[in-house]
Every structure is written in C-alpha cells, then in structure tokens.
Amino acid sequence: MLASVTMVITYFLFQTPEYPRDCHEVLNQCSSTNAKSGVYLIKPDQYPEPFQTYCDHNTTSGGWTVIQRRVDGSIGFNRTWDEYKNGIGFLGSEFLIGNEKLSHLINQKRYQLRIELENYAGQSYNLTYDNFRIADEWGNYSITSLGVVEGITDLPITWCSSNKDNYDNTCERTCENPNDCVIPDPADPERCLCPENHMILGNSCIPQEQCGCYVQGEGLVLAEGESYINSDCSLRITCNSNVLTSESYSCSADATCEERNDVRRCYCNEWFEGDGLTCTRSGPIDCSDLYAANRRNNGKYTIYPAESSGFEVYCEMSSGGWTILQRRTGSSVNFYRNWNEYKNGFGIPTGDHWIGNDKIYSLTKQPNINYQLIEKTNTEGSTYHSRYSSFRISNEGDKYRLSLSDYNGNAGNNAMGANSGIDLVRTIKTMMDRVPSTAQKNIEVAGGIQMIVIRALPATATHSATA
Structure with a gap:
C-alpha cells in the first residue's frame, strides 16, 4: 500500500577511534x-x-x-x-x-x-x-x-522464485509466443515476473537464449512458423516445432531486400506483385495508372497492359493522365499508310505518331476498365473536341472494329461516333479523306484529327474537360 509519510531524520557522529560495524x-x-x-x-x-x-x-x-x-x-x-x-x-x-x-x-x-x-x-x-x-x-x-x-x-x-522479480504489471513473454505480452490479471496489480531478457517455458522462467527458437547474434526468439531473414536477404531461418531450420534465400531481380514495419525480407518493386522471391509485373497498364502513382510530368513512359511485354507511349499528365494514341501537328509524318503500318504503329511517341492498333487493342481489351476517348480537331486555327465516355476496339481478326458511345463535345458532327462498328483504319482514313488532295493530306493538319487520347474511367466517372 502506498502511503503519505513525513519523516524527521536525525544524523549522529562518533568520537570513538573505530566505527560500529552495524x-x-x-x-x-x-x-x-x-x-x-x-x-x-x-x-x-x-x-x-x-x-x-x-x-x-x-x-x-x-x-x-x-x-x-x-x-x-x-x-x-x-x-x-x-x-x-x-x-x-x-x-x-x-x-x-x-x-x-x-x-x-x-x-x-x-x-x-x-x-x-x-x-x-x-x-x-x-x-x-x-x-x-x-x-x-x-x-x-x-x-x-x-x-x-x-x-x-x-x-x-506469495514469494517470487529466485529467477523471477516482483514488478508492477509489465510485458512478460513466452518462448512459444515471444511477440505478445502475457495478459496480466487486473485483480493482481503486482505479481512475479520473468526479468528482462528472460521468457516463460512451461512453469519455468529461463534466459531467452535457452528457448528452442532463439536466433544467435540477433537477440530474438521466433514464434512457431515465424521466419527471420538476415541483413542481405541471403538466408532464411524458420522456427518449426521449436527447432530452427535454415535455408538459402534470394530476392527476385524485380525485388529489393529491405525492412518494412520492422520486417526484413524481399519486397517486389513498384508495379510488381508477389512474395519477393517471385515477382510478376502488374503495371503500369496506362498513363492514368502512372498518374495515380503521382507521376506528374508530361512525357514518354513505358506501360504494360495485360498480356503485353510493354511499349512506349506519350502521357499527358498535366490534364490528368491521358494516353496519347495519335498526335498530328505537321507534315513530318505521313499518315496515309497501309494496314500493317496502322497495325504496328508509326512515328515516335514524342512527335507525330500513331501508336498502333495492336497496342490500342491491348489497352481497351483489359477487363473491368472502361476508356473514354477525346479527338481534338484543328480547323482553320480553331480547336474542337469530341469526347466519348466508352471506347473499345476489337482484335485484328475482327478488323479492329470500333466501339464508341456517349458523345459529348463541340465538334458538332460526331465524326468518329458515326463510324462506330466500322474498322478503325477505315475510320481514320475516312476522316483524313476530308482533305481533298494527297499532297494536302501530308502537308496540312486542317480538317483532320490532330490528337486522340484515352483515359481509364474511375469507378464513378466524371466527364471533366481536358486541354
């Protein structure tokens, strides 16, 4: 019991040649x-x-x-x-x-x-x-x-045994469960506890070094099934049936050895998933994926849609993570091409280009992702846009058939939407054919599509404008 005590202390000195012994x-x-x-x-x-x-x-x-x-x-x-x-x-x-x-x-x-x-x-x-x-x-x-x-x-x-001490309630651990404290009895504010660096084994209190799954040199005891990874992730030590077993351990080429939340192991790098020993690429699947990961600079990026080995695209991040399918700003690139060229793509992502129908198909075929598309048209110095909240194309066997819906914009004639159900190559060429001569097709932008961009719709889509 704690009590308020006032004490008066008196000090005494001796004049004898020898001090008393007690x-x-x-x-x-x-x-x-x-x-x-x-x-x-x-x-x-x-x-x-x-x-x-x-x-x-x-x-x-x-x-x-x-x-x-x-x-x-x-x-x-x-x-x-x-x-x-x-x-x-x-x-x-x-x-x-x-x-x-x-x-x-x-x-x-x-x-x-x-x-x-x-x-x-x-x-x-x-x-x-x-x-x-x-x-x-x-x-x-x-x-x-x-x-x-x-x-x-x-x-x-109750007297504490010689290997225990009497403390106020504190954290006491067992060899079997070294990560959690034994829950004290609230009705027993003081009890006999194992001292620091000791653990309970059965009814005994022993130094932690005597626990079966004590890791030498690390000062820790592993619980059943728990593993310890050494500093360079080359060795894994596991507690099995109160016995330590060791095995070699090696990170995937797409993983990093590091400590997170006090647990050191191999962790898959960004855009990969797995256990660190084996990592499978999980993205980025498009520019909106990159934008969600706080990439904010416009420029060239590599994306990895499902079942794709990856390809470069230009991402317009300033307006929210749009993937550019086409850019046509001048006459440096000829857009009057054959089927295979439109299939594989032409030009470069940082300049005038067509990304390629196979790449567009790999983007739009991904399950549970719906893309919105914007075409930007420059006619005699004025810019117009057409927005479609749903955009997909089929594969080459189906001639990259175009699927568009929910038009919104200021272009007036819903040009691409009128071609929904027709193959994409014919649609692009039809819109290019608005320009009367082949020479003009390669020289002038007027009357043709200047840019086509797509972006994945969020779970609840909002049709915000883009530049």
Missing part, C-alpha cells in the same frame, strides 16, 4: 542518545570506507539496520544490476542500501532478517528469519540462507 553496535556505543532512530555511519569488516545507513532503535529491542524501505512509490525499484549493487534512493524516504554493502554487512556475523509488510487494505504483517546470508557479487548476491521463520505463518503473500 546498527546493533551503534546501539551499544551510543547509550547517551537514548537509542534514537536515525542515520549513522557504520563500517562493516573488509568494507573499504564507512557509509551512512538508517538505524531503527524503536522496533522490539532496537539495533536494526534498515536495508530497504518502500512506503510511497516515490522511488522506482525497477533498476539495473549496478544500481542494485551500489544502492538507490535516499535514507530519508525510500531506498535500498545496496547489495555490495549488504554482502559485507551480513557476512561478518549471524544476522536476523525482519520483514514488515502492509497490504492494500492497510493490514500490517511481519516475519523474522533467524539466519540471513547472501553471496558476494561473484555469487550474484543470491540468498544463501534464511534460517527458520518466526512470526505469522499464514502470511497472505
């Missing part, structure tokens, strides 16, 4: 003090110098050397080895005298150990052991003797 000798040397409790200097045998300690001369016949006091929680006792060795806290409040001082103190003669306790209900208990002794630091300050206990025999406390 508080019992203080009592014998200082009868003139009327056996007042307080802080005194003592010097146990073989201890290099005298030190202060608190002597209790009020309990029973007095002469008790107080080695620990906990009353109000003002001092934390979850400390390191060296702190317990040298002592913690303040003699005027909560403190521990220190294991090194204690080992010198109680190994010079026979001592009793008196323990006074108060529970959360305010009930007090005490018990006394008649032969208390601990080892030195070489023996880890372990208790070597307690002797016979005197006092209350039905004391309502």
Whole structure:
C-alpha cells in the first residue's frame, strides 16, 4: 500500500577511534542518545570506507539496520544490476542500501532478517528469519540462507522464485509466443515476473537464449512458423516445432531486400506483385495508372497492359493522365499508310505518331476498365473536341472494329461516333479523306484529327474537360 509519510531524520557522529560495524553496535556505543532512530555511519569488516545507513532503535529491542524501505512509490525499484549493487534512493524516504554493502554487512556475523509488510487494505504483517546470508557479487548476491521463520505463518503473500522479480504489471513473454505480452490479471496489480531478457517455458522462467527458437547474434526468439531473414536477404531461418531450420534465400531481380514495419525480407518493386522471391509485373497498364502513382510530368513512359511485354507511349499528365494514341501537328509524318503500318504503329511517341492498333487493342481489351476517348480537331486555327465516355476496339481478326458511345463535345458532327462498328483504319482514313488532295493530306493538319487520347474511367466517372 502506498502511503503519505513525513519523516524527521536525525544524523549522529562518533568520537570513538573505530566505527560500529552495524546498527546493533551503534546501539551499544551510543547509550547517551537514548537509542534514537536515525542515520549513522557504520563500517562493516573488509568494507573499504564507512557509509551512512538508517538505524531503527524503536522496533522490539532496537539495533536494526534498515536495508530497504518502500512506503510511497516515490522511488522506482525497477533498476539495473549496478544500481542494485551500489544502492538507490535516499535514507530519508525510500531506498535500498545496496547489495555490495549488504554482502559485507551480513557476512561478518549471524544476522536476523525482519520483514514488515502492509497490504492494500492497510493490514500490517511481519516475519523474522533467524539466519540471513547472501553471496558476494561473484555469487550474484543470491540468498544463501534464511534460517527458520518466526512470526505469522499464514502470511497472505506469495514469494517470487529466485529467477523471477516482483514488478508492477509489465510485458512478460513466452518462448512459444515471444511477440505478445502475457495478459496480466487486473485483480493482481503486482505479481512475479520473468526479468528482462528472460521468457516463460512451461512453469519455468529461463534466459531467452535457452528457448528452442532463439536466433544467435540477433537477440530474438521466433514464434512457431515465424521466419527471420538476415541483413542481405541471403538466408532464411524458420522456427518449426521449436527447432530452427535454415535455408538459402534470394530476392527476385524485380525485388529489393529491405525492412518494412520492422520486417526484413524481399519486397517486389513498384508495379510488381508477389512474395519477393517471385515477382510478376502488374503495371503500369496506362498513363492514368502512372498518374495515380503521382507521376506528374508530361512525357514518354513505358506501360504494360495485360498480356503485353510493354511499349512506349506519350502521357499527358498535366490534364490528368491521358494516353496519347495519335498526335498530328505537321507534315513530318505521313499518315496515309497501309494496314500493317496502322497495325504496328508509326512515328515516335514524342512527335507525330500513331501508336498502333495492336497496342490500342491491348489497352481497351483489359477487363473491368472502361476508356473514354477525346479527338481534338484543328480547323482553320480553331480547336474542337469530341469526347466519348466508352471506347473499345476489337482484335485484328475482327478488323479492329470500333466501339464508341456517349458523345459529348463541340465538334458538332460526331465524326468518329458515326463510324462506330466500322474498322478503325477505315475510320481514320475516312476522316483524313476530308482533305481533298494527297499532297494536302501530308502537308496540312486542317480538317483532320490532330490528337486522340484515352483515359481509364474511375469507378464513378466524371466527364471533366481536358486541354
């Protein structure tokens, strides 16, 4: 139980040539003090110098050397080895005298150990052991003797075993499940726990190195079925039936060895999916895919529609990720071509070009994706556009038959829509034939399609204008 305690500490000095070795000798040397409790200097045998300690001369016949006091929680006792060795806290409040001082103190003669306790209900208990002794630091300050206990025999406390400590509720783990904390009982605010770097195995508390699936050099224990990957992803260690097994591990050429969310393994690179050992390309399937991945610069990109080995296109990102199927701005590229040339494409993506019917088919045949198409026409210096919210073409066997619907624009004559159901090559040539002479077809843009672009519609399509 934590209590508010006010203490008045009295300090006493000695004028004798030798310091008392403990508080019992203080009592014998200082009868003139009327056996007042307080802080005194003592010097146990073989201890290099005298030190202060608190002597209790009020309990029973007095002469008790107080080695620990906990009353109000003002001092934390979850400390390191060296702190317990040298002592913690303040003699005027909560403190521990220190294991090194204690080992010198109680190994010079026979001592009793008196323990006074108060529970959360305010009930007090005490018990006394008649032969208390601990080892030195070489023996880890372990208790070597307690002797016979005197006092209350039905004391309502549970002693922690020598390999456990008593802490406030904290995280305790098991060898079988090292990643999760054992859930404490809310009704038991303090309990015996395995110390740091120890784990529960059955009813025992053991150093984590003794767990069956402890990874040497890494300071971790694997759960059943869990794996550890080394720093360069060349080795995988797995816990199987409480035994570690090792196997070679190698990332795919399309993967990277890195740590994500505290898990190191092979991760497939962007636009690939898989387990890191095997990665399959998953995109980008078009310019809208790239735009969704925060690519914002207009320019040439490589896309990978389904069942395609990839090809270059020009992406117009400034207006939202449009894939350009055709650009015709001058006379540098002849657009009056044969079937195979329209099939395979001509020109270059950064200049005047036709992307190619096979490529357009690979784009528009992808399931669950609906493309909208815009044709931009320049006539005598004026720009017009026709937008179709649904656009597809069939394969070569069906002569790349054009499918368009839902026209919207300012071109007025719905030119391409009128050719829906006709093959795409004939449609383009028909629109080129609006220009009267072959020479004019190759020289002038007026009257023909200047640009054709497509973009995948989002799940809920909105027909926003593009430049």
